[in-house]
Amino acid sequence: MALLEPAAPQDGTSYRPLSHGRETWLAQAGTLAMVDPEVIGYFLTCARCGCFMQAARRLNIKATLLRKRLAQLEEQLGRTLFSYQGNGILLSREGLQLQTHLVAQAHERRLPVIEQPxxxxxxxxxxxxxxxxxxxxxxxxxxxxxxxxxxxxxxxxxxxxxxxxxxxxxxxxxxxxxxxxxxxxxxxxxxxxxxxxxxxxxxxxxxxxxxxxxxxxxxxxxxxxxxxxxxxxxxxxxxxxxxxxxxxxxxxxxxxxxxxxxxxxxxxxxxxxxxxxxxxxxxxxxxxxxxxxxxxxxxxxxxxxxxxxxxxxxxxxxxxxxxxxxxx
Missing domain, CATH: 3.40.190.290 (D-Maltodextrin-Binding Protein; domain 2)
Structure with missing residues (x-):
């Protein structure tokens, strides 16, 4: 599965495949190896929900804690993964690449759905x-x-x-x-x-x-x-x-x-x-x-x-x- 990047980053609505011969920041050895799998799950939940508050409710954690953990993830990767639009959030170019990479490599580590009583x-x-x-x-x-x-x-x-x-x-x-x-x-x-x-x-x-x-x-x-x-x-x-x-x-x-x-x-x-x-x-x-x-x-x-x-x-x-x- 080819990685995707925005063809028109200013609106984020059109994408073209990355060249197979082109190295990306995600291809560097050890880029994700040291990232906490739980934080990866936080990132993917936010990407799906498009809203910190909804993602926090889904994960049953405080929104402030969720923002802090994702800020630490951005600092650890040295990339900006989200951009803000009103009360919602959008994935940046690097955020889209990370999401697509996790899916393509079958590394999407969703938090397990624990049955609640x-x-x-x-x-x-x-x-x-x-x-x-x-x-x-x-x-x-x-x-x-x-x-x-x-x-x-x-x-x-x-x-x-x-x-x-x-x-x-x-x-x-x-x-x-x-x-x-x-x-x-x-x-x-x-x-x-x-x-x-x-x-x-x-x-x-x-x-x-x-x-x-x-x-x-x-x-x-x-x-x-x-x-x-x-x-x-x-x-x-x-x-x-x-x-x-x-x-x-x-x-x-x-x-x-x-x-x-x-x-x-x-x-x-x-x-x-x-x-x-x-x-x-x-x-x-x-x-x-x-x-x-x-x-x-x-x-x-x-x-x-x-x-x-x-x-x-x-x-x-x-x-x-x-x-x-x-x-x-």
């Missing part, structure tokens, strides 16, 4: 959407090699039937924490949630805001259907069930939030929602009875990958600790 995380849907979603996204941005299955729990039936390594669920605040259907380590209470009707600020002035059940007659109510079976939320559920008009029931949690934000509906949400979305405001005092639920976390008693599971547990605990003011 699959960790199953089951979470109450509202908790996943409001509290954990952002931190889980941040985890995946940092580490693209994680294998994580996220299971949404929206009812007691789904909690009983789920099979996972880590489970977060909601129960009545005064219950003894009935958990999933499999054996777990002792469950841990993470937070107590108070529930209140909410409305979007844009649709409610302070002077006209409803402050009694009778005032709700002028508003449409929206209910997330899974909450209909929750005994702890019975005061609200009774109010919705008695409605003969101006009520909408939805099966998607995100759709309920959208209807509150954009359709002047009033819906039942945890009190922390005004911290999560500054455009929503709670309406205390509408219902005489308080509505509370507790967030529980438990780890499967039969954990096969304790280190990876502990990483998820630490993330969850840190998330709740960091939002402690949401629940106080």
């Amino acid at each position: 699959l960790i199953r995380l089951a979470v109450a849907e509202s908790i996943l959407h409001d509290i954990l979603g952002r931190d889980l996204t941040a985890l995946l941005r940092r580490n693209a090699s994680v294998r994580l299955e996220i299971i949404s729990i929206d009812s007691e039936l789904s909690l009983q039937s789920v099979d996972a390594d880590v489970v977060l669920w909601l129960s009545a605040a005064d219950s003894s924490a009935p958990g999933p259907g499999f054996v777990t380590q002792p469950p841990r209470a993470l937070a107590c949630l108070n529930y209140l009707p909410h409305i979007a600020k844009r649709y409610s002035r302070l002077t006209t805001r409803p402050d009694s059940v009778d005032d709700l007659a002028d508003y449409m109510l929206v209910q997330w259907q899974p909450d209909q079976q929750v005994e702890a939320l019975q005061p609200w559920n009774t109010l919705v069930q008695e409605r003969l008009a101006a009520v909408v029931r939805v099966h998607a949690y995100s759709l309920m939030l959208e209807m509150i934000r954009c359709s002047a509906c009033i819906g039942l949400l945890p009190r922390y929602m005004s911290c999560f979305d500054r455009g929503l405001i709670a309406l205390p005092g509408l219902l005489a009875e308080s509505m509370q639920r507790r967030v529980w976390m438990a780890v499967n008693a039969d954990v096969r990958h304790p280190q990876e599971v502990e990483m998820i547990v630490e993330l969850i605990v840190s998330t709740f600790e960091g939002r402690r003011d949401w629940f106080d």
